[in-house]
Amino acid sequence: MGTPPAAVDGPAPPAPAPPPAPRAASEAWGALKDSGAVGPALIPLGIAFGVVLTHSGLDWWWATAFAALVYAGSFEFLLVGLVTTLAPLATIGLTAFLVNVRHVFYSLSFPLHRVRGRAARAYSTFAMTDEAYALTTSGAARTASGRRILWLQGFVHLYWVAGATIGALLGAVIPDRVTGLDFALTALFTVLALDAVRADRDLPTPVIALLSALVARLVLPGRLLLVAFALFTAGLLARYLLTARARTGAEPGTGSGTGTGSGTENGSGTGSGNGSEDEPRARNKTGDEKDLPRA
Amino acid sequence: MPETPDTPYLLAAVALSAAVTWGLRALPFAVLTPLRASRTVHYLSTHMPAGVMVMLLVYCLRDLPLADPPRLLAPLSALAVTVGLHLWRRNALLSILAGTAVHVALASTVFAP
Numbered sequence: 001m002g003t004p005p006a007a008v009d010g011p012a013p014p015a016p017a018p019p020p021a022p023r024a025a026s027e028a029w030g031a032l033k034d035s036g037a038v039g040p041a042l043i044p045l046g047i048a049f050g051v052v053l054t055h056s057g058l059d060w061w062w063a064t065a066f067a068a069l070v071y072a073g074s075f076e077f078l079l080v081g082l083v084t085t086l087a088p089l090a091t092i093g094l095t096a097f098l099v100n101v102r103h104v105f106y107s108l109s110f111p112l113h114r115v116r117g118r119a120a121r122a123y124s125t126f127a128m129t130d131e132a133y134a135l136t137t138s139g140a141a142r143t144a145s146g147r148r149i150l151w152l153q154g155f156v157h158l159y160w161v162a163g164a165t166i167g168a169l170l171g172a173v174i175p176d177r178v179t180g181l182d183f184a185l186t187a188l189f190t191v192l193a194l195d196a197v198r199a200d201r202d203l204p205t206p207v208i209a210l211l212s213a214l215v216a217r218l219v220l221p222g223r224l225l226l227v228a229f230a231l232f233t234a235g236l237l238a239r240y241l242l243t244a245r246a247r248t249g250a251e252p253g254t255g256s257g258t259g260t261g262s263g264t265e266n267g268s269g270t271g272s273g274n275g276s277e278d279e280p281r282a283r284n285k286t287g288d289e290k291d292l293p294r295a
Numbered sequence: 296m297p298e299t300p301d302t303p304y305l306l307a308a309v310a311l312s313a314a315v316t317w318g319l320r321a322l323p324f325a326v327l328t329p330l331r332a333s334r335t336v337h338y339l340s341t342h343m344p345a346g347v348m349v350m351l352l353v354y355c356l357r358d359l360p361l362a363d364p365p366r367l368l369a370p371l372s373a374l375a376v377t378v379g380l381h382l383w384r385r386n387a388l389l390s391i392l393a394g395t396a397v398h399v400a401l402a403s404t405v406f407a408p
Contacts, residue, residue: 038387040388041387041388041391041392044391044392044395045391048395057299058300058305062305065309066309069309069310069313070309070312070313070316071313071316072312072316074351074354074355075312075316079308079312082308083300083304083305083308084299084300086298086300086304089307089308089311092308092311092312093311093312093315096311096312096315096316097315097319100315100316100319100320101319102347103316103319103320103323104319104323104327105343105347106320106343106347107320107323107324107327107328108327108330108331108336108339108340108343109331109339109340109341109343109344112324112328113328113331122321125317125320125321125324126317126320126321128320130347130348130351133344133347134344134348137340137343137344138344177403177407178399178403179399179402179403179407180369180395180398180399180401180402180403181395181398181399183370183373183394183395183398183399183402184391184395185355186352186355186356186370186373186374186377186394187373187377187390187391187394187395187398188391189348189351189352189354189355190352190374190377190378190381190390190394191377191381191387191390191391192348192351193345193348193349193351193352194378194381194382195348195387196344196345196347196348196349197345197348197349199344199345200341200342200344200345202342202345205342205345205346206345206346206349208346209345209346209347209349209350210349210350210353212346212350213349213350213353213354214353217353217357221357224353224354224357225350225351225354228350228353228354229347229350232346232347232350233339236338236339236342236343236346237335237339240335240338240339
């Protein structure tokens, strides 16, 4: 709440939105408030990125180009290191793939179904960063309309590009011995993790995630994220199957597999105040409802 | 660095990175969207955000110099400040700015490489 709408010079133009839709302005304002918790924090992070980029010898406007076009925070930090050592394009493409392959998992829960229109969806997927994912799947924006989601993503994008550009311009005047700005990324994920864990209200989730990441760090440090995400997904699935089995076991006569009993039970297990996710289920056919775990 | 990257190379690097990243964000929707009706995937998606952020945090901390305790002080102090402030004030911007400031101050002065 105490977060001021920082960098008003950026978000200001969209506010007086097209006259025919007074709703658009309120959607934009709502999105700005949704982004209020984390969005402005991208500016110092972007500044850190811009400084790192110019200190490595690239022209300042590459910071703007990286931030606007590649738009993948942590990978952009890596990309600076790759291009300054003239890494082959194949290496760059492979690194982009490995660092960003985690986004595949986001498609399971990112609310793209609320975004209408081909161009809007194209932008929404392009701008589906970790931060955009965190903001749209938790907090007030969890039930936001498609338009509001787009505004939110636009603001997050703008914060990042503005920060990177400012940082790159500042880079020339900040002496080289000032280091450690890249901690802004760590701080960002610290905050996002604390908020997400608090919203989830489920202790085993962060524990499984932490164990998955630590195991991945020990076993295959070069592929930490990919291995961790896979282990975590497997861990969650195992937990889901075990708890579902425990529940069906407690119910008499479910072995016959009538399906009705176990169906309601499973619903209760996951319905911890996340009503918004019922939408895709209603929209899609109900044929997949039968993939319930069978004991 | 003896050589500096030229513009065509940088443009190609940006274009390639953008294409790969966007592809990874957009294409799975075509394949996985039908799965969203399933209860299992619904369960996964409820708990995924919290887990994902925890793992991204560990990823950021992957290069902590565990073998060199003095150099651990800067990142660990900054982390403690970030967590403490965030639990206390719940203001993302404040937590991130303060944590980063502590890290820059320590890493650039007392624990300068």
